[in-house]
Amino acid sequence: MFGVFRRLWGEKKSGDVARERMRFVLMHDRLDLTPEVLEKIKNDILAVLSRYMDIDQNTLQVDFKQGKDYAALMSNVHVKRVYRKEDGTEASEEA
Amino acid sequence: MAGRTIVITSGKGGVGKTTTVANIGTALAKKGHSVVLLDADIGLRNLDVVMGLENRIVYNLVDIVEGKCRKEQAMIRDRKLPSLHIVPSAQTREKDAVQPDQMKALCAELAEEFDYVLIDCPAGIERGFKNAVAGAEAAIVVTTPEVSAIRDADRVIGLLEANLLRDIHLIVNRMNLRMVKQGDMMSTNDIVSLLAVPLIGVVPESGEVVISTNRGIPLVHQKGSEAGRAFSNIAARLDGEGVPLEDDHKKSFMERVKDFLWS
Numbered sequence: 001m002f003g004v005f006r007r008l009w010g011e012k013k014s015g016d017v018a019r020e021r022m023r024f025v026l027m028h029d030r031l032d033l034t035p036e037v038l039e040k041i042k043n044d045i046l047a048v049l050s051r052y053m054d055i056d057q058n059t060l061q062v063d064f065k066q067g068k069d070y071a072a073l074m075s076n077v078h079v080k081r082v083y084r085k086e087d088g089t090e091a092s093e094e095a
Numbered sequence: 096m097a098g099r100t101i102v103i104t105s106g107k108g109g110v111g112k113t114t115t116v117a118n119i120g121t122a123l124a125k126k127g128h129s130v131v132l133l134d135a136d137i138g139l140r141n142l143d144v145v146m147g148l149e150n151r152i153v154y155n156l157v158d159i160v161e162g163k164c165r166k167e168q169a170m171i172r173d174r175k176l177p178s179l180h181i182v183p184s185a186q187t188r189e190k191d192a193v194q195p196d197q198m199k200a201l202c203a204e205l206a207e208e209f210d211y212v213l214i215d216c217p218a219g220i221e222r223g224f225k226n227a228v229a230g231a232e233a234a235i236v237v238t239t240p241e242v243s244a245i246r247d248a249d250r251v252i253g254l255l256e257a258n259l260l261r262d263i264h265l266i267v268n269r270m271n272l273r274m275v276k277q278g279d280m281m282s283t284n285d286i287v288s289l290l291a292v293p294l295i296g297v298v299p300e301s302g303e304v305v306i307s308t309n310r311g312i313p314l315v316h317q318k319g320s321e322a323g324r325a326f327s328n329i330a331a332r333l334d335g336e337g338v339p340l341e342d343d344h345k346k347s348f349m350e351r352v353k354d355f356l357w358s
Binding site: 013014015016018019021022023025026029030 | 242245246249250253274275277278279280281282285289290
């Protein structure tokens, strides 16, 4: 009875919630990435991208996704503008 | 020919390691194998009470290792099955009373005499775990359908593989099919795909387990017990019999009729 209401309200079943949480937790456990390392990765990505484009640093997200037999690192960031030079070489940092 | 040494481990405590050792060991002995169960949980002795052999203990695992007795003196024969023995752990000693090398030597000696050596591993991943794993050539990881048990099982599987122990199987204990059906428990398939280790059996949650440990008689002796049958099936699979794995989905009467008509 409650199950029907829960589903009407769009609430996920707890078994599904548990599975999704475990998928994430185990992936992190296996990768053994500490929050500090993750923060460093973020900063490095920002530094590299900033050399080529103007990006909104606050929008950077780094996530892991679990494939069937691999883990994928997904990074999203908003790009404001890509630097360009007439001769096509890499632009120097503007800041 | 040397027998098989198998460690039963879980990481988390209270998921049913000792119950599993007692029942699989008893089932293997019932099939006619010679079996010894080794309680490697030094300081927290339990296998003897689960087997109902607590008042026969004279010597223990640490006594053997320290040379205070011969291993035959420490082994206790089961009340019902003459081919089943246990080596009790020491209750008043520390984990470091035994070295991994000593366990390795003892397991190798026991494997010369018995078809199966089952090692009851303590909870945790420290010294006691390393001792218990040292002498094993295969492992059975026990988990329950709960997030904490699964996370610990995953950690233990990683440690086993790092120890070059690659023959690993999984038991899902205390499965509640009603809750799985309601969507409030991870299914066996969910757990197996999370842990990525081959399954060797699923044991349903059952009050019978408590009753059987109260009496000190393993559940596999009890006819008509579903959990007992699950343990017997695991023993049979371990022994190379092709018993099909239990399914989460219990077929309804109409589905069975349909299966029958289509087969």
